[in-house]
Amino acid sequence: MGIESDAIWLGLVALGGALAAALIALAVAALRLREAEQRVRDKEVEHQGVLDRLQENEYRLRAIIESEPECVKLQAADGTVLEINPAGLKLVDADRFEDIVGKPIYSVVAPECIEIYRENMRRVFAGEALVYEFRSITLKGRTCWMETHAVPLRDARGAIYALLGITRDVTEHKLAEEQVRRHQTELARVARLSTMGEMATGLAHELNQPLAAIANFARGCIRRLRSGDVAPGELIRPLEEVCQQAERAGEVMRHVRDFVRKREPVLAATDLNQIVRGVAKFNEMETRQQNAVLKLDLAPELPRVWADPIMVEQVIGNLVRNSIEAMAEARSRRREITIRTAASGRDAVEVEIGDTGPGIDGALIDQVFDQFFTTKPEGVGMGLSISRSIVESHGGSIRAESRAGGGATFRFSLQAVAQRESSVERRYSIHR
Amino acid sequence: MSDATVFIVDDDRAVARSLRWLIESVRLKVETYASAHDFLDAYDAARPGCLVLDVRMPEMSGLELQQRLAARPAYHLPIVFITGHGDVQMAVRAVKAGAFDFVEKPFNDQDLLDRVQRAIAHDAAQRERECQREQRRALFASLTAREREVLDLVVEGLSNKAIANSLGVSAKTVEFHRAKVMEKLHARSLTDLVKLAMQYASEA
Numbered sequence: 213m214g215i216e217s218d219a220i221w222l223g224l225v226a227l228g229g230a231l232a233a234a235l236i237a238l239a240v241a242a243l244r245l246r247e248a249e250q251r252v253r254d255k256e257v258e259h260q261g262v263l264d265r266l267q268e269n270e271y272r273l274r275a276i277i278e279s280e281p282e283c284v285k286l287q288a289a290d291g292t293v294l295e296i297n298p299a300g301l302k303l304v305d306a307d308r309f310e311d312i313v314g315k316p317i318y319s320v321v322a323p324e325c326i327e328i329y330r331e332n333m334r335r336v337f338a339g340e341a342l343v344y345e346f347r348s349i350t351l352k353g354r355t356c357w358m359e360t361h362a363v364p365l366r367d368a369r370g371a372i373y374a375l376l377g378i379t380r381d382v383t384e385h386k387l388a389e390e391q392v393r394r395h396q397t398e399l400a401r402v403a404r405l406s407t408m409g410e411m412a413t414g415l416a417h418e419l420n421q422p423l424a425a426i427a428n429f430a431r432g433c434i435r436r437l438r439s440g441d442v443a444p445g446e447l448i449r450p451l452e453e454v455c456q457q458a459e460r461a462g463e464v465m466r467h468v469r470d471f472v473r474k475r476e477p478v479l480a481a482t483d484l485n486q487i488v489r490g491v492a493k494f495n496e497m498e499t500r501q502q503n504a505v506l507k508l509d510l511a512p513e514l515p516r517v518w519a520d521p522i523m524v525e526q527v528i529g530n531l532v533r534n535s536i537e538a539m540a541e542a543r544s545r546r547r548e549i550t551i552r553t554a555a556s557g558r559d560a561v562e563v564e565i566g567d568t569g570p571g572i573d574g575a576l577i578d579q580v581f582d583q584f585f586t587t588k589p590e591g592v593g594m595g596l597s598i599s600r601s602i603v604e605s606h607g608g609s610i611r612a613e614s615r616a617g618g619g620a621t622f623r624f625s626l627q628a629v630a631q632r633e634s635s636v637e638r639r640y641s642i643h644r
Numbered sequence: 645m646s647d648a649t650v651f652i653v654d655d656d657r658a659v660a661r662s663l664r665w666l667i668e669s670v671r672l673k674v675e676t677y678a679s680a681h682d683f684l685d686a687y688d689a690a691r692p693g694c695l696v697l698d699v700r701m702p703e704m705s706g707l708e709l710q711q712r713l714a715a716r717p718a719y720h721l722p723i724v725f726i727t728g729h730g731d732v733q734m735a736v737r738a739v740k741a742g743a744f745d746f747v748e749k750p751f752n753d754q755d756l757l758d759r760v761q762r763a764i765a766h767d768a769a770q771r772e773r774e775c776q777r778e779q780r781r782a783l784f785a786s787l788t789a790r791e792r793e794v795l796d797l798v799v800e801g802l803s804n805k806a807i808a809n810s811l812g813v814s815a816k817t818v819e820f821h822r823a824k825v826m827e828k829l830h831a832r833s834l835t836d837l838v839k840l841a842m843q844y845a846s847e848a
Binding site for chain 1: 670
């Protein structure tokens with residue numbers, strides 16, 4: 213019995229121990245659980261904070277987007293409008309969101325723009341950011357011009373799921389642009405007209421002189437014949453004069469024909485020296501009449517330039533005549549015009565036309581190439597403007613300088629024909 | 645009028661030659677000049693006639709030449725301007741500046757010749773008046789101071805007696821001076837004398 217009671221005691225003790233251990237374990241577990249619960253609660257709070265912040269961010273973004281004065285919208289790849297802000301609603305003349313959200317954007321794109329719009333959508337969904345313009349016909353049938361800045365929107369895995377577009381009404385801008393273009397066309401038309409007018413005035417004078425002389429000679433003959441107070445032989449000289457003057461008028465016409473024949477610029481490898489010589493010859497009479505001297509300082513072996521010879525002749529002729537007129541107008545004592553040609557660097561040729569006239573007022577030197585700028589009493593102000601556009605259309609540049617001691621210098625450069633091309637040209641001309 | 649010359653200034657030599665041929669057909673003497681400078685160098689104010697000028701010429705325009713002539717103290721030739729068609733502005737300026745006349749290009753030959761003839765007649769009349777004026781000036785210059793005094797009072801309408809009183813001399817003396825004045829001024833009557841004196845006064 214003793215052993216038995218011991219065993220019972222031992223059993224009890226063991227049971228108690230086990231119980232205690234269990235209790236302790238329980239307590240520990242409970243403690244851990246409480247800790248875990250606390251942690252979960254902490255996490256939850258933390259999550260809630262994050263969610264709150266996300267929510268807050270979303271609200272803020274929404275508020276920004278909603279109050280954004282420009283149209284902000286999301287579109288699916290097929291063009292379905294996913295979301296749009298109130299400014300967007302207004303832009304497409306929608307009264308409610310349902311009018312446009314869930315509908316294809318193409319319902320407000322003008323038919324002629326749909327094709328290109330689709331192509332732009334495709335490019336954005338391929339990852340490009342784009343700016344494009346299109347004509348829109350709103351839900352209420354109003355026509356306007358839109359400009360959209362579009363970027364692709366990607367999800368967390370980087371897949372593009374929408375197009376974010378910010379769209380502005382650029383109708384006014386577009387109209388203004390249109391107006392500017394129309395204005396420019398008009399200006400060009402006026403410019404063309406005044407050049408023609410200027411030419412016609414000059415031409416009229418050039419023709420009127422010989423015609424007036426012819427009329428005077430002929431009437432002088434008639435008067436003498438009527439009065440019977442003339443020997444036939446006396447009429448020969450005045451009648452010869454009539455013939456000469458008729459030829460003079462014909463010469464004027466021939467030159468006009470040469471001048472207007474070629475309108476389209478035709479570029480050719482051109483020898484500027486040859487053109488300068490031609491201009492000098494053509495202006496010989498005018499130069500002499502105005503007691504001026506035209507000097508040429510032409511570089512030998514000058515590279516050829518790509519140019520329309522007639523247009524370049526027009527530019528040089530223009531500058532020479534300006535110089536002659538300026539020196540005559542100012543009654544310059546020394547009337548000298550020098551045309552100089554020289555290679556400029558490897559790939560350009562420079563032409564310089566300098567005179568000993570009054571020069572150009574420093575305050576006006578920047579305006580001389582402007583359309584309608586003139587210092588001549590009867591000038592239209594087209595010559596230099598046209599000269600500049602010719603030089604620039606050849607890829608060259610022109611500028612004016614006025615020296616302190618008087619005299620104006622105009623300088624322009626043209627692209628030289630590359631060495632190899634030039635030799636080809638030369639070979640060609642030799643074989644021809 | 646036979647010594648009148650038409651001076652043509654035109655920078656276009658062919659036009660100048662043709663004008664000469666046309667104007668010579670009415671037996672007028674013609675000289676041509678290629679520039680305003682050339683004409684001014686050769687200009688002699690004593691030579692009668694008229695000037696035919698193109699308004700527009702390089703170097704010195706017709707209007708400028710007109711101004712240069714007008715700036716000279718002596719009487720100058722009447723100018724007939726030739727203006728471009730429709731160049732009314734130039735024509736107005738020329739006439740305002742004292743041009744005699746102008747023809748517009750293209751002109752009728754008779755029209756030009758008529759104007760040239762009128763200008764020459766005008767020039768002759770001007771020269772004639774100028775000549776008479778010179779003569780009057782010489783006649784009046786020959787009067788003595790006393791004779792001038794008597795003349796002035798006669799013109800005022802005073803009787804010999806009143807003049808005598810006013811000058812403190814005898815009526816006989818006044819009578820004598822008066823006769824002398826009439827003789828010197830080649831006046832045939834009192835009316836003649838008063839007219840002459842008034843003319844002279846208006847020119848002085």
